[in-house]
Amino acid sequence: MTKPVSTQEALQLMNKNMDILEEAVKTAAGQGAHLIVTPEDGIYGWRFTRETINPFLEDIPDPNVNWIPCSDPERFGRAPVQTRLSCMAKNNSIYVVANIGDRKLCNISDVGCPDDGQYNYNTAVVYDSNGKLVARYHKYNLFLGEVQFNQPKEQEIVTFDTPFGKFGIFICFDILFYNPAAALVVEHNVDTVLFPTAWMNLLPHLTAIEFHSAWAMGMGVNLLSANTHNTENRMTGSGIFSPDKVVPYYYNMKNESGHLLISELNSHPRNSSTYYPIIWNLHASQIKNSPSGSNIFNGLLFADNYTFTELKELHGEYSICQNDLCCHINYTMAEKHSEEMYVFGVFDGLHIVEGEYYLQVCTMLKCQSMDFNSCGESVETASTRFSSFSISGNFSTSFVFPEVLLTNIHLAPNMFQLKVLFFARTRRRCVPVWNALTCVTRK
Numbered sequence: 295m296t297k298p299v300s301t302q303e304a305l306q307l308m309n310k311n312m313d314i315l316e317e318a319v320k321t322a323a324g325q326g327a328h329l330i331v332t333p334e335d336g337i338y339g340w341r342f343t344r345e346t347i348n349p350f351l352e353d354i355p356d357p358n359v360n361w362i363p364c365s366d367p368e369r370f371g372r373a374p375v376q377t378r379l380s381c382m383a384k385n386n387s388i389y390v391v392a393n394i395g396d397r398k399l400c401n402i403s404d405v406g407c408p409d410d411g412q413y414n415y416n417t418a419v420v421y422d423s424n425g426k427l428v429a430r431y432h433k434y435n436l437f438l439g440e441v442q443f444n445q446p447k448e449q450e451i452v453t454f455d456t457p458f459g460k461f462g463i464f465i466c467f468d469i470l471f472y473n474p475a476a477a478l479v480v481e482h483n484v485d486t487v488l489f490p491t492a493w494m495n496l497l498p499h500l501t502a503i504e505f506h507s508a509w510a511m512g513m514g515v516n517l518l519s520a521n522t523h524n525t526e527n528r529m530t531g532s533g534i535f536s537p538d539k540v541v542p543y544y545y546n547m548k549n550e551s552g553h554l555l556i557s558e559l560n561s562h563p564r565n566s567s568t569y570y571p572i573i574w575n576l577h578a579s580q581i582k583n584s585p586s587g588s589n590i591f592n593g594l595l596f597a598d599n600y601t602f603t604e605l606k607e608l609h610g611e612y613s614i615c616q617n618d619l620c621c622h623i624n625y626t627m628a629e630k631h632s633e634e635m636y637v638f639g640v641f642d643g644l645h646i647v648e649g650e651y652y653l654q655v656c657t658m659l660k661c662q663s664m665d666f667n668s669c670g671e672s673v674e675t676a677s678t679r680f681s682s683f684s685i686s687g688n689f690s691t692s693f694v695f696p697e698v699l700l701t702n703i704h705l706a707p708n709m710f711q712l713k714v715l716f717f718a719r720t721r722r723r724c725v726p727v728w729n730a731l732t733c734v735t736r737k
């Protein structure tokens with residue numbers, strides 16, 4: 295929205311979007327769903343300045359005020375969007391999760407108060423099946439270009455309990471950081487995470503369905519990911535991701551049709567016996583077959599400097615290292631297409647483009663062409679068939695997200711396993727070795 299509109303025009307636009315969401319809510323409820331998640335930017339849209347977002351904002355109170363906007367719309371001032379969402383939930387007896395904008399007025403003489411006298415927050419709200427506001431989360435990790443919004447002073451951890459498990463919530467870019475994403479699982483034991491997103495796909499590692507399904511598997515929780523569908527901005531790919539079940543997902547770059555996904559889920563995936571990772575104990579003697587200097591080269595992948603080695607043979611076993619990370623691959627190709635080149639790569643360092651975070655990655659990729667310089671660039675199709683492969687690494691974190699992406703952007707549910715060697719969190723000194731942390735008891 296580049297030019298300012300009136301409050302009435304803003305509401306008209308948001309009502310058009312909510313008409314579409316309401317149809318989805320009715321369909322989902324009609325099929326017995328207990329909860330529906332709608333995408334980030336799905337109501338107010340995008341490309342705003344602080345001035346143009348203003349008519350789209352409402353004051354969203356703290357959920358502890360115990361408020362059903364559908365029954366008492368004027369209690370906290372003008373709130374037509376909150377009222378309509380609450381009525382959708384109440385009239386259809388379903389939890390509704392949506393992304394809207396929160397405005398909090400402040401005194402410009404206060405430290406931190408913006409010059410226009412208000413904080414604007416990118417906000418996720420949840421209404422229960424009676425239409426009551428039960429959760430409000432202000433996005434902490436804003437993505438590039440979200441100039442219309444403020445970062446909240448404090449990182450919020452938002453959870454709520456339901457008859458079908460404990461829920462947590464965060465928005466889009468938050469997923470790449472410990473707070474609040476991993477903290478909700480590790481420190482607050484949620485079963486299911488609600489995830490409104492407007493995710494631009496980025497191959498080879500950051501396509502929505504690929505990374506979001508890996509996050510659910512790595513964290514051992516359900517992730518209900520609702521992505522905006524807008525092919526012009528490379529946004530597509532939603533899923534009901536679970537660590538222990540074949541999941542429905544949607545990816546469509548061909549046209550602008552959105553899609554409603556419905557699935558029954560295990561509401562307590564963390565208790566599920568099928569998830570517990572198998573303990574896998576490799577040791578330093580397995581660092582073998584390190585390729586010689588001439589078979590090692592460097593390449594850029596999303597601006598990170600990877601160390602690669604080519605997989606030339608039909609079958610092989612290699613180890614390659616960068617900084618503290620060593621990766622190992624054992625693979626067998628059923629047949630290799632002569633015009634395709636595959637490499638095994640490792641990266642251990644600080645990623646600094648579009649956000650800063652440390653990464654450790656072991657990856658096997660098809661290069662875009664037969665030119666070494668193309669390894670790490672985006673590739674959507676592949677014809678070579680691998681009958682099996684296994685990749686391991688001595689990661690110095692327990693947050694390991696296993697991604698497998700097949701040709702034409704398909705996931706590989708139930709076709710691979712994540713094996714993690716845990717180490718006991720007792721008074722121990724831990725020494726990183728191959729694919730594990732071995733610990734010795736402190737004297």
Ligand SMILES: NC(=O)CCCC[C@@H]1SC[C@@H]2NC(=O)N[C@@H]21
Nearest residue numbers: 437466467492493494496500648
């Ligand atoms: N709307 C958001 O907050 C998140 C957008 C995430 C985009 C992911 S993270 C960095 C990568 N760059 C992209 O273009 N897509 C990826």
